[in-house]
Amino acid sequence: MIRIPSFVKNLKPYKAGKPIDELVREKNLDRIVKLASNENPIGPSPTAIKVIQKHVLGLNRYTDPASHDLVQAISRKYSVQPNHIICGHGTDSLLAYIINAFTTESDEVLTSEGTFIGIYVSVRKKGRKLVQVPLKNYGFDLDGIYNAITEKTAMIYLANPNNPTGTMFERTEFEAFMAKVPNHIMVILDEAYTVYAEHNPEYPNGVGYEYENMVVTRTFSKAYGLAGLRIGFAVGPDAVIESLYKVKLPFEPGLLAQHAAVAALNDDDFLDQTTALNKKSLELLEKGFTEIGIQQVPSAANFILTIMPNEQFAATFCEECLNHGLILRHVNTFGIPAGVRINSGTLDETNFALTVIKNVYQKLSGNLN
Numbered sequence: 001m002i003r004i005p006s007f008v009k010n011l012k013p014y015k016a017g018k019p020i021d022e023l024v025r026e027k028n029l030d031r032i033v034k035l036a037s038n039e040n041p042i043g044p045s046p047t048a049i050k051v052i053q054k055h056v057l058g059l060n061r062y063t064d065p066a067s068h069d070l071v072q073a074i075s076r077k078y079s080v081q082p083n084h085i086i087c088g089h090g091t092d093s094l095l096a097y098i099i100n101a102f103t104t105e106s107d108e109v110l111t112s113e114g115t116f117i118g119i120y121v122s123v124r125k126k127g128r129k130l131v132q133v134p135l136k137n138y139g140f141d142l143d144g145i146y147n148a149i150t151e152k153t154a155m156i157y158l159a160n161p162n163n164p165t166g167t168m169f170e171r172t173e174f175e176a177f178m179a180k181v182p183n184h185i186m187v188i189l190d191e192a193y194t195v196y197a198e199h200n201p202e203y204p205n206g207v208g209y210e211y212e213n214m215v216v217t218r219t220f221s222k223a224y225g226l227a228g229l230r231i232g233f234a235v236g237p238d239a240v241i242e243s244l245y246k247v248k249l250p251f252e253p254g255l256l257a258q259h260a261a262v263a264a265l266n267d268d269d270f271l272d273q274t275t276a277l278n279k280k281s282l283e284l285l286e287k288g289f290t291e292i293g294i295q296q297v298p299s300a301a302n303f304i305l306t307i308m309p310n311e312q313f314a315a316t317f318c319e320e321c322l323n324h325g326l327i328l329r330h331v332n333t334f335g336i337p338a339g340v341r342i343n344s345g346t347l348d349e350t351n352f353a354l355t356v357i358k359n360v361y362q363k364l365s366g367n368l369n
């Protein structure tokens with residue numbers, strides 16, 4: 001009989017937001033709106049679609065393992081040397097590579113409670129110990145994280161803006177933190193939601209720093225609208241990037257993903273449209289939640305974390321919203337038991353969501369009294 005290591009036996013598989021097709025199969029609904037995975041509601045960048053169509057006939061060939069054209073495009077856009085950039089199959093993949101390459105058995109990875117579940121999964125999958133510091137006002141407590149460093153800490157994970165809370169730490173706080181963290185500890189700065197936050201002059205744009213112990217990850221899954229293609233990149237010191245190439249699967253990311261990402265990276269019209277819609281949708285949601293009386297956390301990203309009266313209420317609330325065709329994300333598995341996250345949608349989707357949420361919340365609150 002094959003022996004399954006205990007750290008694998010104890011893993012909880014990653015549970016993504018419910019796919020639309022699954023809900024269609026389960027329930028007989030006229031309309032389904034998914035606002036559960038922080039995707040771009042407009043669709044993929046149109047220039048990316050054109051490029052994908054153009055390159056489909058090249059699918060019989062293996063991809064370029066070094067993503068040459070995409071690395072060059074990222075290098076030009078962010079003024080970063082190409083040997084400081086690596087592309088992968090989305091941030092999730094890059095996080096797994098970083099943990100593989102830079103931690104050993106006895107090492108600990110330090111982060112916050114209530115942050116991106118993907119890092120929890122990646123650390124545990126590798127059998128490493130995860131150490132979590134409580135959130136402070138729903139944001140990363142950088143002082144708390146610094147104070148929790150021990151001789152076993154090999155890595156610190158930060159997400160800015162954070163998922164699922166949408167909070168952002170500012171430049172001065174971040175720089176003070178980096179100045180204190182010993183430089184043998186690698187800091188991962190996950191910037192999946194940068195496009196929504198970078199207009200803020202206080203936003204510490206990670207790719208603009210050159211810390212010798214920091215690696216920044218970015219994804220094309222959110223604002224660029226390419227979640228289904230699986231593509232992201234990391235920026236860090238050349239020695240770090242060189243090590244990541246050694247652990248990366250050679251033909252990742254795929255051919256279409258590489259070409260589409262080059263196109264999407266510079267599709268400024270699409271990004272402007274995306275951020276403008278996000279702003280309007282979030283404003284509608286904030287106003288709606290205030291009117292309904294739902295507690296919410298101010299967001300710097302493309303989603304809002306709402307806080308329900310308790311975990312059971314949050315679970316029933318999400319289930320009831322599903323019954324009305326609205327897919328939301330209960331973020332108990334992220335470490336926020338009463339939290340429900342909703343991302344921005346088209347204005348029509350947002351209004352639909354608010355109607356469902358109002359009905360369900362009021363019905364359940366009535367039951368609560």
Ligand SMILES: Cc1ncc(COP(=O)(O)O)c(C=O)c1O
Nearest residue numbers: 090091092116163192219221232
């Ligand atoms: C903070 C954060 N990092 C990374 C990811 C995953 O990105 P990717 O689709 O590139 O794997 C997400 C997706 O929800 C996220 O919220």
